[in-house]
Amino acid sequence: MKYLEPVMVNVAVIYYSSTGTVAEIAGELAETAEKAGAEVRLRPVAELALRGAIESNPAWVAHMAATAGLTVATADDMVWADAVIFGTPARFGNVSSQLKQFIDTLGGLQAKGLLADKVYSGFTSATTAHGGHEATLLALYxxxxxxxxxxxxxxxxxxxHDNPYGTSHDDAFGAAPVGEPTRAAARAQARRVVRFARALESVERR
Structure with a gap:
């Protein structure tokens, strides 16, 4: 019986994070996908908020400073990826304007069919247990x-997993840092995404 080498797949973890919670989950997903054998790009999207809004929150300012050198997501990351995992904080039960703006720039790629037939998944965080986790992921999808x-x-x-739509975290207005339950959920989600992306890529290469 002939055994084939595992197919290499590209995974882009593209997210927005203001104070760092979503960024931490993104890092867990990216690290796990890499350990599962994927080539990974971890990419935040560009910040759109006004300076005054950012400076009103010390955690926001600190996170911006800590991530200032990171490569920002571009349309090329979407073309490169076999699988994309999007991350966003819940904004009134919806996708953050920063991630939505990035998605809205992808119309040209969508029209050419360059975003089709890839694996997609999502994750989120909200300040309360009922702060729009599921609504945000459904809107993203x-x-x-x-x-x-x-x-x-x-x-x-x-x-x-206690959220079938994607990994989510309740940060209790910043009082509950990302802990092991959320990290474990992120790891399981990343492995599942890589597994399905690899299976799809294997079929396409036959």
Whole structure:
């Protein structure tokens, strides 16, 4: 029986984070995807908020300073990726304007079919347990359907997940840092995304 080498896949983790919570989850996802054998790009999107709004929150200022040297997401990252994991804080049960603006720039790629047939998944964080986690992920996934993407969510396929739509975290207004339950959920989600992206890529290369 002939055994084939595992197929290499490209995973882009593209996210927006103001104070660092979503960034921490993004890092866990990226590290796990890399350990699972994927080539990974970890990319924040550009900040759009006014300086006055940023300076009103010390945690926001600190996070901006800590991540100032990171490479910002571009359309090329979407073309390169076999799988994309989007991350956003919940904004009134919706996608943050920063991540939405990035998605809104992808119309040209979508029109050419360059976003289709890729694996997509999402994760989020909100300040309270009922602060719009599921609504935010469902709103995010609207774009995936328009892309012609293949949505891979955690479901209840792993006992560490309590949100079938994607990894989510309740940061209790900054009082609850990202802990092991959220990290474990992120790891399970990343492994699932890589597994399905690899399976899809294997079929396409036959």
């Amino acid at each position: 609207h774009s995936v359907h328009h892309f012609g993407g293949i949505l891979v969510t955690p479901g209840y396929t792993d006992q560490v």
